[in-house]
Amino acid sequence: MPVEDRVLPVTVADVEAAAQLLEPVIRRTPVVRSRALSDLLGGPVYLKCENQQRAGSFKIRGAYTRMARLSDEEKARGVVAASAGNHAQGVALAARLLGIESRVYMPVGAPLPKLDATRGYGAEVVLTGSTVDECLSSALAHAESSGAVMIHPFDHPDVVAGQGTIALELLEQQPEVKTVLVSTGGGGLLAGVATVIKARRPDIRVIGVQAQTAAAYPPSLAAGKPESLPSMSTMADGIAVGRPGDVPFTIVDNLVDEVVTVDEETISRALILMLERQKLLIEPAGAVAVAALLGGQLEIETPALAVLSGGNVDPLLLMRLIRHGLASSGRYLRLQVRVPDSPGSLAALLMRLATTDANVMEVEHVRTGPHTPVNEVEVALWLETRGPAHCEQVVADLTAAGYQPQRD
Template sequence: MLARVEPVTLDQIRTARKLLDPVMRRTPVIASRALSERCGHVVSLKCENLQRTGSFKPRGAYNRIANLSVAERACGVVAASAGNHAQGVAWAATELGIPSTVFMPTGAPLPKLVATKAYGATVHLTGDTVDDALVAAKAYADETGAVLIHPFDHVDIVAGQGTVGLEILEQEPDVGTIVVPTGGGGLIAGIAAAVKATRPDVRIVGVQAEQAAAWPRSLAEGRPIPLETMSTMADGIAVGRPGDVPFAHVGSQVDAIVTVSEDALSRALLLCLERAKLIVEPAGAAAVAALISCSTEELGLTGKVCAVLSGGNIDPLLLTHVVNHGLRAAGRYLGVHVTIPDRPGGLVSLLGVVSGNGASVVDVVHSRTGGALALDEVEVFLTVETRGPGHRQDLLEALRDARYAVRLQE
C-alpha cells in the first residue's frame, strides 16, 4: 500500500526559491535548431549541466540541509549517491558549515568521487549499487545520529528541484511541453508541482533508460515497484524504486513516461556535444534522447518544447566511449571485415574503393591467421568514418560490387 504523503505545494517551492536565489545559478535556456528541425517544434534546452557541481542536485540538497534544526546540524549529514547527489550534498553542507559523509558504490565514476571529496565530504565506497550504498548510509545515520539526506524522497528535496520549473516558466513563458530525465522522480515531481499549479496546460514528459525503467510498471500498478536488475550507462537515472513523495506527483501531474535505448542516449550526448557545444552526461541527455528517438505521437509534443539537461558530470574515458558508441549508432562509423587477395597491391586496391566513395579510414588491422582464410587470402578489419547511414550503405554496396567478401563487425 502506498504511504500517505503530503503533496509539495507551490508555496513551498517559492519559499525554496527565495532560499536558493543567493547561492544557486539561474541556468540558461538555449535554443536548439538541430532538435527543432527534427521534432517540428521549437526546442530549447534548460542547461542544469551548468549548475553548481554540474547538475540540478544542489537545489534540493541545499534546501533540505538549510531547513535542518540546530540540533540536527550538530550531528552532520549523510547521503548515498553514485555522484551527482553526493556532490550536491557535499557542496551544500560545506556552504552551511555542516560536516557531511557520503557512501558511494565501488564503481562510482572517478571524477565524481574526486569532486565529492573536494567539496568537503568524507567518502566511503561500499557495495555495487546506489541501493547498497543507501543501506550503509542508513546504518551510519542510525549509529551516529547524522541526518540522512535522501536523493529524491523528501518534501524539501522535491521543493528544491521544483525551482527548475519556476525558472523554465519565467524564461520560456509560452512553453507547451517540458521533457525531463527521470530516475527516482525528485526532479520531475518538483517541476510538475511548480508548473501544473499555474500552467496545467503544459505537458510534462518523463524519460527513463529502457534498462532501468521502474516508473512504467509502478504507475500501472499504482505503487512504487522495485526493479530486480538494471544495466545502463545513464547512472544518474538508474534508480531501482521510485520515491513515495515523487510518486504522488508523477501519478497525478505527469502526462507521460517514455523510455530510450542506450544507442539513443549515446546519439543524444553526441548531438549535445557537436551541435549545442555542451558536455552532458548520459542521464542528463535523456530528454534529448527522447526527442531524437521517440515519435511525436508517443511524446505528445505541444507548442514550444523545453528539454532539461539534468547533469554534465561525465568521466572523460566514458565520454570517449560514449561518443564512439554514438557515432556508430548514428551510422557515422563503419566497422567491417573484408577478405582480400594476399598479393602486392591488394590492400591499396581495397583502400582505393573506400577513398573513391568519400569515406575516411580511422584504423586498419591486417591479419593472415584467420581460421577461415585460404592460403592466398588476408582479412582486413577497417574502421571507417562515414557521413551517415546512407553513405554507410553506399560504401558497403561499393565493396560488394568490387567482389570483396564483407562481414560487418558484430
Template sequence: MDTSPSHTVTLDDVRGAHKMLSGVARVTGMEGSRHLSSLVGAPVHLKCENLQRTGSFKIRGAYVRIAGLRPEERAAGVVAASAGNHAQGVALAASLLGVRSTVFMPVGAPLPKVAATREYGAEVRLHGAVVDETLRAATEYAEQTGAVFIHPFDHPDVIAGQGTVGLEILEQCPEVRTIVVGIGGGGLAAGLAIAVKSLRPEVRIVGVQAAGAAAYPPSLAAGRPVALDSVATMADGIMVGRPGDVPFAVIRDLVDEVVTVTENQLSKALLLCLERAKLVVEPAGASPVAALLAAPRAYEGPVVAVLSGGNVDPLLMQRILRHGMSAVGRYLSLTLRLTDRPGALATLLGVLSVVDANVLDISHVRTDPRLGLAEAEVELHLETKGPEHCDAVGSALEGAGYTVIA
C-alpha cells in the same frame, strides 16, 4: 490547482525553497535550439541545468534538505550514497551550511566525480561495486553514527528544492506548452510538476526514462512503485530500479506521460547537444532531447527540454560519442576476410579510398583457429559521412568481392 490534499509537497513549499536557494543555486539559462525547433515544428528551448553549480540540478534539493535539519541533526553530520551528481550536490550544500558530510561512492566511480566530491568538502568512502551496495553502506553508517541520511529523491524537502526548476521555466518561458524532463527516482519530475501544474495546469509534462531502466511504466500500470529485476543504461543519472514512494504519487497524478528512449537515441542526443548547441551534457541530461528526436511531432510547442546535468567522465564521453556517430552513420566498424597474400591489404585500402572512407583504425589478424591457412581477418574502423555513405562503402566492398562477416 491545489496539490496539497493529495501530496506531501505544495506550491508554497517550492516557493519557500526558491527563496532559500537565492544566492545558492544559479538561475540557469534557457537556450533556443534552431535545429530541434525545425524538427518539432515549434520553438524548442533548453533549460541548462548542466551549467548549474556542481554540474546538475542536485544542489537544489540537497541544500533545501540539509538547511531544514534541526541543530542537533546538523551536529551529527549528513551521509549520502551516489555515483556522482547527488554526491557533489550534498558535498557542496553541506559545506555551504557548515555541516560535516560523508559520501559513499562505488569503487568504480569515475575519478573526476570522486575528486570533485572531495573538493566540495565531503569525506569520500569508496564501497561496493554498484550503487545498491554503496547505499547499504551509507545507511549502515547513518545507523551507527547518527548522521542524517540524505536521500537523492525520496523526501519532500528534496522534491521542493528540485521543483524550483519549474518556477524558473515558467518565468523564463511563460508561453511554454510542453516540458520534457528525465526521470530516475522521480524527484526532479515530481517537484517540477507540482510547481508547473499548480500555476499552469494546461502545460503538458512528459517524463523520459532510459528503456533499460524504465521502472515508472510498470509502476504506473500497477498503481504502486515496482522494482525492476535489473537495470542497464549509459544514462547513470537516471539508472534507478525503483521509483521513490514520495515522487511516485506526484508523477502518477501530475505527469501527463512517461516515454522511454533507447541507447542509440541517447547517444544521438548527446552528440547533437555537443555539436549543435555547444553544450556538454551527460546521457541522463540528454534524455529529453532523445525523446524529441525519437518523435519530434508528438510535442506541442513551445517546448522546454530540461538538460538536468553535464557531469560525464571524459572516457565515457569518448565511448558515447563514438556510439552516437555510429548511430547516425558517421562511424562504421566492420570485419571481413581476405586472402593472405602480399598486397591484399593495400588493395582493400584502395577500394576504401575510392569511396572516400577515412580509416581510423585497422587490425590485421593472421593467426586464429577460425582462419584457413591462406586467410587473414581485418577489422576496420572507418569515419563515414552518414547512412548513404555507409551503404556506398558496403556496396563498394561487395562489388570488389569482399564478404563482410561482422
C-alpha cells in the same frame, strides 16, 4: 480531480518557499533555443541548462533546501548521503556552505571527476557496492549507527521542493511552452517540476524520461506502487535507480502525463547532438530528455522544453560515448572483408577504400580462424564516414569491386 483538491506531499507553496531559501545560493540557469531540435520537430524547442548549475547539476537545489532546514542539533550530528555523483556533489557543496560535516557513499565505479569534486567540497567519500541502491543501504546503516541525518537524493518533500524551483524559472523564461521533458531516476526532479507546472499551468504536458534498461517507473505506475527492478544496466548512471521514491512516486502518479523510455543508442545520439550543434557538454543522464525528442515515437506539441539535468561526465566515458554515438549515427562504419592471402591484397583493399573518401581508423588483419579459408584472410576495418548515405556508398563500391563486405 483538480490539482488543488489533491493531497500531495509537496505543494507549489513549498516550492516557492524553497526558491526564496535558494535565491542567494544557486544560479538561475539559462534557457536556450535549439535550432537542430526545432527543425526536427517543426516547432520551437528549448533547453533548460542545469548542466551549468553550481556543482554541475540540479542536485544542489534539493540538497541545500533539505539541509538548510535542519535544526542546529541535527546539523551538529552531520549528514550522510548516497549518490552516483551529482547528489554527492550537491550535498558536499551544501554542507560546506552550511558548515556541516558530510559523508557520502558512492559506487565503486563512480567517475573519478565526480569523486574528486565531492572530496574537493570537503565531504568524506566512502566507496561501496556497484549501484546507488547499495550505497543507499550503507548510508542508511551509517545514519542509524552514528546519528547522522540522511539526505536522501530524491525521497523527501524538501528535496522535491528544491528540485521544483527549476520549473518556477522555466515558466518565467519560456511562458509559451506546451511540453516539458524531464530526465527521471528516483523521481525527485520530475515530481518537483510537475508540482509547479500542474498548479500554475495544468495545460502543459509533463513527460518523464528514463533509460530503457533502468526504468523503474513504467512498471511501478502500472502496479500503482513503487516496484524494484531486478537489475539495471545503463550509461546514464545518474538516473540508474532501481526503485522510485515513495514521496516522488505519489506526485508522479497523480500529476505526470506520461513516463517514456529511451535506448542507449538514442542517448548517445542526443549527447553527440548537444556537443556538435549546441556546444553543450552534458552527461548521459542529462541527455535522456533530448533523446526522447530524437526517438520519433512521441507526439510532441511545441514549443517544447527539455531539462538538461547535469553535465558531470567522466572524460574517459565521454571518449567512449562520442565513439559510440558517432557509430550509432552512421559516422563510423565497421566492416569485415575477406581478401586473398597473397602479397598486395590488403594494400589493394585499402587503395580501393581511399577512392571512396572513407577514412580508415583501424585495421585488424586475421590470418587464421575457424571460419576463415586457408587461402584467405579476414580484414576488420573501422572507417570514419560522413554519415549513413556515405556508409551505403562505401559498401556498394566495395561490392561492385568484387568484395563481399559484411557490416558488423
